[in-house]
Amino acid sequence: MNLCSLLPAFTPPLVPPLHANLPSRSDVPEKAEAIECENLSYSITTRQRKLVPILKDCSLSVPSGQLWMLLGPNGCGKSTLLKILAGLLKPTNGTVYVKRPKSFVFQNPDHQVVMPTVEADVAFGLGKFNLTPDEVRSRVSKSLEAVGMSKYMQRPVQTLSGGQKQRVAIAGALAEACKVLLLDELTTFLDENDQFGVIKAVKNSLGDSGDVTALWVTHRLEELEYAGWGTLYGRW
Numbered sequence: 143m144n145l146c147s148l149l150p151a152f153t154p155p156l157v158p159p160l161h162a163n164l165p166s167r168s169d170v171p172e173k174a175e176a177i178e179c180e181n182l183s184y185s186i187t188t189r190q191r192k193l194v195p196i197l198k199d200c201s202l203s204v205p206s207g208q209l210w211m212l213l214g215p216n217g218c219g220k221s222t223l224l225k226i227l228a229g230l231l232k233p234t235n236g237t238v239y240v241k242r243p244k245s246f247v248f249q250n251p252d253h254q255v256v257m258p259t260v261e262a263d264v265a266f267g268l269g270k271f272n273l274t275p276d277e278v279r280s281r282v283s284k285s286l287e288a289v290g291m292s293k294y295m296q297r298p299v300q301t302l303s304g305g306q307k308q309r310v311a312i313a314g315a316l317a318e319a320c321k322v323l324l325l326d327e328l329t330t331f332l333d334e335n336d337q338f339g340v341i342k343a344v345k346n347s348l349g350d351s352g353d354v355t356a357l358w359v360t361h362r363l364e365e366l367e368y369a370g371w372g373t374l375y376g377r378w
């Protein structure tokens with residue numbers, strides 16, 4: 143399936159090619175869009191040297207500060223697109239822009255939540271920032287609050303549900319002041335309660351600042367109602 147058919151209409155502004163000589167970051171004006179890609183294609187070459195197209199001419203544009211959902215059936219190329227946006231895969235053709243810092247959250251939280259306690263896990267990525275212990279504590283507690291996990295700070299991660307682990311993974315990204323959350327089918331293995339908790343955590347993470355953007359990949363049609371603006375009420 144051509145993924146373009148799943149996406150909103152797109153009028154592309156010019157985006158610099160992926161490998162162009164870009165001006166220094168301070169010269170680049172802040173874009174209104176957090177994610178933009180144009181005519182993105184991705185193919186793989188099999189052992190028999192056959193070229194297999196996975197994505198063909200995908201274009202999309204996601205404005206800053208919003209939660210957008212990308213819906214499509216199994217195998218249509220959603221995860222591949224997300225991995226290209228995350229920089230984990232290199233496109234065969236096309237241009238990509240994603241605001242930084244960006245963070246990819248995996249379908250299986252056990253691939254991402256690896257430290258012994260919730261607090262240690264959220265603080266894990268902060269080592270590279272040269273922060274004081276107070277700053278680390280403050281970032282960890284604010285991020286856990288955003289995802290409704292404050293009271294789990296000292297919990298061993300292996301005692302959490304799948305949805306709670308997903309929320310810890312999202313808190314880790316928020317603690318690192320990430321601007322774009324790339325979320326790959328987070329609710330696949332979750333029951334309805336956990337599913338709701340993770341969606342609410344993502345919506346809360348966007349906050350009011352318009353600073354954080356999320357692209358949520360799913361094959362669950364019922365999750366579409368949570369896209370865009372709007373408050374989500376209910377218990378964690």
Ligand SMILES: Nc1ncnc2c1ncn2[C@@H]1O[C@H](COP(=O)(O)OP(=O)(O)OP(=O)(O)O)[C@@H](O)[C@H]1O
Pocket residue numbers: 186196214215216217218219220221222223327361
């Ligand atoms: N490295 C690869 N080698 C061979 N085929 C691949 C590779 N990567 C992706 N594919 C194929 O490309 C298609 C799209 O895969 P992708 O994982 O992006 O789909 P998806 O829409 O995310 O599916 P799902 O909802 O099941 O996760 C699938 O048919 C998959 O088998």
